[in-house]
Amino acid sequence: MTDSTVQEGKQQARRTSLIHSQPVRRFMANRTAVIGGVLMLLLIAASLLSPWLARFEPQAVDVVSRLKPPSVKHWFGTDNLGRDVFSRTLNGTKISIQVGLTVALVSSAAGLVIGLYSAYYRRLDQVLMRIMDGIFAFPAVLLAMAMMAALGPNVSNLMICLSIVFTPAVARIVRSSALVVKEQTYIEAMRALGASRTRILWLHIMPGTLSPLIVQGSFVFAESIIVEAALSFLGAGIPAPMPSLGNLLSEGKQFIYNSWWMTLFPGFALILSVLAMNWFGDGLRDMLDPHARTKRKRSRKGSMEKNTSDNNNEKVSSATQASS
Amino acid sequence: MASENLLEIKALQTHFHTEAGKVSAVDGVSLAVGAGEIVGIVGESGCGKSVTAQSILRLLDEKSQASYSGEIHFEGVDLLKLSQRQMRGVRGNDISMIFQDPLSSLNPLLTIGEQITETIRSHRKFSRKNAWQEAVRLLRLTGIPAPERRVHEYPHQLSGGMRQRVMIAIALACEPKLLIADEPTTALDVTIQAQIMDLIAKLNRELGMSVLLITHDLGVVAEVCHRVAVMYAGQIVETADVATLFREPQHPYTVGLLQSIPSLDRDRAKPLQAVEGFVPALHQLPKGCRFAPRCPHADARCHAVMPLLEAKGSLGSQARCWHSEALSQKEAVGHA
Numbered sequence A: 001m002t003d004s005t006v007q008e009g010k011q012q013a014r015r016t017s018l019i020h021s022q023p024v025r026r027f028m029a030n031r032t033a034v035i036g037g038v039l040m041l042l043l044i045a046a047s048l049l050s051p052w053l054a055r056f057e058p059q060a061v062d063v064v065s066r067l068k069p070p071s072v073k074h075w076f077g078t079d080n081l082g083r084d085v086f087s088r089t090l091n092g093t094k095i096s097i098q099v100g101l102t103v104a105l106v107s108s109a110a111g112l113v114i115g116l117y118s119a120y121y122r123r124l125d126q127v128l129m130r131i132m133d134g135i136f137a138f139p140a141v142l143l144a145m146a147m148m149a150a151l152g153p154n155v156s157n158l159m160i161c162l163s164i165v166f167t168p169a170v171a172r173i174v175r176s177s178a179l180v181v182k183e184q185t186y187i188e189a190m191r192a193l194g195a196s197r198t199r200i201l202w203l204h205i206m207p208g209t210l211s212p213l214i215v216q217g218s219f220v221f222a223e224s225i226i227v228e229a230a231l232s233f234l235g236a237g238i239p240a241p242m243p244s245l246g247n248l249l250s251e252g253k254q255f256i257y258n259s260w261w262m263t264l265f266p267g268f269a270l271i272l273s274v275l276a277m278n279w280f281g282d283g284l285r286d287m288l289d290p291h292a293r294t295k296r297k298r299s300r301k302g303s304m305e306k307n308t309s310d311n312n313n314e315k316v317s318s319a320t321q322a323s324s
Numbered sequence B: 001m002a003s004e005n006l007l008e009i010k011a012l013q014t015h016f017h018t019e020a021g022k023v024s025a026v027d028g029v030s031l032a033v034g035a036g037e038i039v040g041i042v043g044e045s046g047c048g049k050s051v052t053a054q055s056i057l058r059l060l061d062e063k064s065q066a067s068y069s070g071e072i073h074f075e076g077v078d079l080l081k082l083s084q085r086q087m088r089g090v091r092g093n094d095i096s097m098i099f100q101d102p103l104s105s106l107n108p109l110l111t112i113g114e115q116i117t118e119t120i121r122s123h124r125k126f127s128r129k130n131a132w133q134e135a136v137r138l139l140r141l142t143g144i145p146a147p148e149r150r151v152h153e154y155p156h157q158l159s160g161g162m163r164q165r166v167m168i169a170i171a172l173a174c175e176p177k178l179l180i181a182d183e184p185t186t187a188l189d190v191t192i193q194a195q196i197m198d199l200i201a202k203l204n205r206e207l208g209m210s211v212l213l214i215t216h217d218l219g220v221v222a223e224v225c226h227r228v229a230v231m232y233a234g235q236i237v238e239t240a241d242v243a244t245l246f247r248e249p250q251h252p253y254t255v256g257l258l259q260s261i262p263s264l265d266r267d268r269a270k271p272l273q274a275v276e277g278f279v280p281a282l283h284q285l286p287k288g289c290r291f292a293p294r295c296p297h298a299d300a301r302c303h304a305v306m307p308l309l310e311a312k313g314s315l316g317s318q319a320r321c322w323h324s325e326a327l328s329q330k331e332a333v334g335h336a
Helices: A002-029 A031-048 A085-120 A122-137 A140-151 A155-182 A185-192 A197-234 A245-253 A261-288 A290-323 B049-056 B060-064 B084-090 B112-123 B128-141 B160-172 B190-207 B218-224 B242-247 B252-259 B300-304 B324-335
Strands: B005-018 B021-034 B038-042 B067-074 B095-098 B178-182 B210-215 B227-232 B235-241 B310-312 B317-319
Touching: A002 A031, A002 A261, A031 A085, A031 A261, A085 A122, A085 A155, A085 A197, A085 A245, A085 A261, A122 A155, A140 A155, A140 A197, A155 A197, A185 A197, A185 B095, A197 A245, A197 A261, A245 A261, B005 B049, B005 B060, B005 B210, B021 B038, B021 B049, B021 B210, B021 B235, B038 B049, B038 B190, B038 B218, B049 B060, B049 B067, B049 B178, B049 B210, B095 B160, B112 B128, B112 B160, B128 B160, B160 B190, B178 B190, B190 B210, B190 B218, B210 B218, B218 B242, B227 B242, B227 B252, B235 B242, B235 B252
Parallel strands: B038 B210, B038 B227, B095 B178, B178 B210
Antiparallel strands: B005 B021, B005 B067, B227 B235, B235 B317, B310 B317
């Protein structure tokens, strides 16, 4: 009897030690997440190492060698003022990632607080969520542009605007998962044991909302890079001489027929960073929310079946038409 | 009198505000729990027994916007007059509660030890290390094998009975004077039920902790309780010592409940005995005795006037019935 319990205990211990590596293994097994993550790390590394990787200052003007195609000296060519496009693209990527990361962190934090409190306090819910709905009602780019116009174009204002724009999406997701956790018996048990509201909210409800929050945060990251680029392209984002990806695209637009490299490479950097972040987020969601994954698989299967049945119906109907 | 009783509920009413108007789920319940006593509340689903229990800890204030009237004295302090902050000091510290479903009463994201130490540390001044030792001691007290290992495990690694033991350990963390057990064994299988009830009875004996046991299982009541209150439609219809209740039930509803217990030596061809009908909805209660529509003895007076909870019989039980005397005579004749 005691022998068997001891053995069981050993097994148990082995199992718990495995659990620590389990998230890592599950992440490595998820190909999209790994590709996205590695790509993102490469982009971050490249943008951080840009002073060493690029041989030219991003703002260094060299009028003699302007609008030069890609060469050994200028890998991505030069722009209309002779600035090195490679260096400018790396710096643009760096700014984009900075903006994306800051916006993701700030809006996740704000959304977490707003979502948690509105899930727990009914009256606060009415006020906070109506405000969130109001913000959510405007298209992201439009709202951000209006706020930038009011605040004036610079990087920190852009971060503030984008954080405000993306907070409602996070708040809603946190609120909905907090509402689910809140109704669990263990929350009531905690109250019966005399835990304070703050304690219940932050120690017991909050952890249950973290995984959807992390996933949403990664999507906010990707989306704020796009919106930042769109705003800069339209001239409402980061002011012109700074090499943000949107600015580079906007400058390149004027020379697109003669100097394709001015738009192609920054555009490629933009696509890569957004794609990497989306892949990463997708993979994270598959990893953290197994239910969503099976649901999606099922619905995909279901829609395929539906399509085939639709085709059959069409065939039948065309056949009946032909016969009549 | 009041000093002898640990908990004394006087004419408690708990109201909920619903779309159908104000509804009293608990209507004039008076009940006392003495020090070291196990008191059972029995009744079918929806009779207000859980609401009574939750009213004592005022768990319904925030969630359901309930309002109370009456008094709940705990060691001479009226709990209904305390502020939320003072109430938090009582919950878990003086009065603990365990719930029906041990499978969902533990936070799946925290280890057993974290959940026990959290309660210990929020009410008592313990260092982290001491709290962990205390958690192990509590788990051992509740009869969990190898508690040193269990404290590091998550709820999903434990069986239902083990989880209920953990819940009890958490409830015991601050040595409460009163434990409210809201159908602690309903979700468990029969052998585990017996073990958990034994554990509760043992803790009552050894720690001198009073228990208010809420159940719909008269077998459980007979086994561990000292006194019983039978509830029907938000009211107590009968209270008595356990032995008296089983020997001389004074209320037709109690009689019905006792008759509906299946026994091994009954004629198996016959269908199981049941109390006919349903519990009335709380917003359309009968005017007279609430049990009258289902009662085999009901007459015009029962339908018109509500009886009061009065002393009946010779053994000190109280019942809310016009016909108790006739009933006990008939029972006596039946037995003879």
